[in-house]
Amino acid sequence: xxxxxxxxxxxxxxxxxxxxxxxxxxxxxxxxxxxxxxxxxxxxxxxxxxxxxxxxxxxxxxxxxxxxxxxxxxxxxxxxxxxxxxxxxxxxxxxxxxxxxxxxxxxxxxxxxxxxxxxxxxxxxxxxxxxxxxxxxxxxxxxxxxxxxxxxxxxxxxxxxxxxxxxxxxxxxxxxxxxxxxxxxxxxxxxxxxxxxxxxxxxxxxxxxxxxxxxxxxxxxxxxxxxxxxxxxxxxxxxxxxxxxxxxxxxxxxxxxxxxxxxxxxxxxxxxxxxxxxxxxxxxxxxxxxxxxxxxxxxxxxxxxxxxxxxxxxxxxxxxxxxxxxxxxxxxxxxxxxxxxxxxxxxxxxxxxxxxxxxxxxxxxxxxxxxxxxxxxxxxxxxxxxxxxxxxxx
Numbered sequence: 001x002x003x004x005x006x007x008x009x010x011x012x013x014x015x016x017x018x019x020x021x022x023x024x025x026x027x028x029x030x031x032x033x034x035x036x037x038x039x040x041x042x043x044x045x046x047x048x049x050x051x052x053x054x055x056x057x058x059x060x061x062x063x064x065x066x067x068x069x070x071x072x073x074x075x076x077x078x079x080x081x082x083x084x085x086x087x088x089x090x091x092x093x094x095x096x097x098x099x100x101x102x103x104x105x106x107x108x109x110x111x112x113x114x115x116x117x118x119x120x121x122x123x124x125x126x127x128x129x130x131x132x133x134x135x136x137x138x139x140x141x142x143x144x145x146x147x148x149x150x151x152x153x154x155x156x157x158x159x160x161x162x163x164x165x166x167x168x169x170x171x172x173x174x175x176x177x178x179x180x181x182x183x184x185x186x187x188x189x190x191x192x193x194x195x196x197x198x199x200x201x202x203x204x205x206x207x208x209x210x211x212x213x214x215x216x217x218x219x220x221x222x223x224x225x226x227x228x229x230x231x232x233x234x235x236x237x238x239x240x241x242x243x244x245x246x247x248x249x250x251x252x253x254x255x256x257x258x259x260x261x262x263x264x265x266x267x268x269x270x271x272x273x274x275x276x277x278x279x280x281x282x283x284x285x286x287x288x289x290x291x292x293x294x295x296x297x298x299x300x301x302x303x304x305x306x307x308x309x310x311x312x313x314x315x316x317x318x319x320x321x322x323x324x325x326x327x328x329x330x331x332x333x334x335x336x337x338x339x340x341x342x343x344x345x346x347x348x349x350x351x352x353x354x355x356x357x358x359x360x361x362x363x364x365x366x367x368x369x370x371x372x373x374x375x376x377x378x379x380x381x382x383x384x385x386x387x388x389x390x391x392x393x394x
Contacts, residue, residue: 073102178308312358
């Protein structure tokens, strides 16, 4: 993991032309957010990035977003057109998740990889612990065709190299990036005013599996704490969940606050925020809660965002949280255990020294997670591929 905060444009450095394949804003999903942030960081460093947006046939127009083309799932001509665009680049960064490409388990990505005349850096956002036979076949085939494979945690690296047939020499660990909060690293981590209600925060697209019901139950066990804790649940229902079940999950959480007698201490916030606004919002919290139900999540962008904003985290024991526990900024609790979550919150929030220590550790870790630092790692990988023949005219 890089530990420096690089300058953006290095005088005399070659300007590169890179491709990016992913879902992309205005689509609401983690991969789209990731790809846009990495693209912006690479462009900020002076490089050209040609984005090919994955389109499943029901995508909103990319208003205000610079894309070079679209990859329409299920369309062979679209694969050829996308490959032609991307083959003009020195290297192509492909975000991989089974559900974003067409075909069974997204196996249409193999057609794109076979059609490229440029080396591919494939970023694995998911490495299943117990894949189906076809999922395993697809992921191994993707890795075999990639010039480099990127995973974002050591857990994912170990899982990939031990459970799948891949060449470990081609696998690199590059952390998930995040926007840094203004002034990150300053202060003592205990800036709240005496008497103010400490702010707990969970944010992201809502849906079953987020485990927020357990956090609500845990807050009900902490009604004796003074000052009273305030819990903000920020985000709207995930579009795919909404299409299937509307706001049923969000409404169930609202009812749960009333049945627990804590409706006055839980705030549902569906305000849209851009990256800067969201980063400031996260940085204003006292403590971030990630009570996810998943026991298999090897990468969490929200976890990285919280740490990059200098915020301590209490999370369930999913792999990425366990890996970052050693930083001193993260505490893990068992899944679905509201009492254990309540005990952890009480331990952190009732002892200023514990809260301060976790906050300082988060701020210490934050610079290595900046998008600028992460973009430099991707540029390093590009440098290790075929050398640039001539600079790119922008």
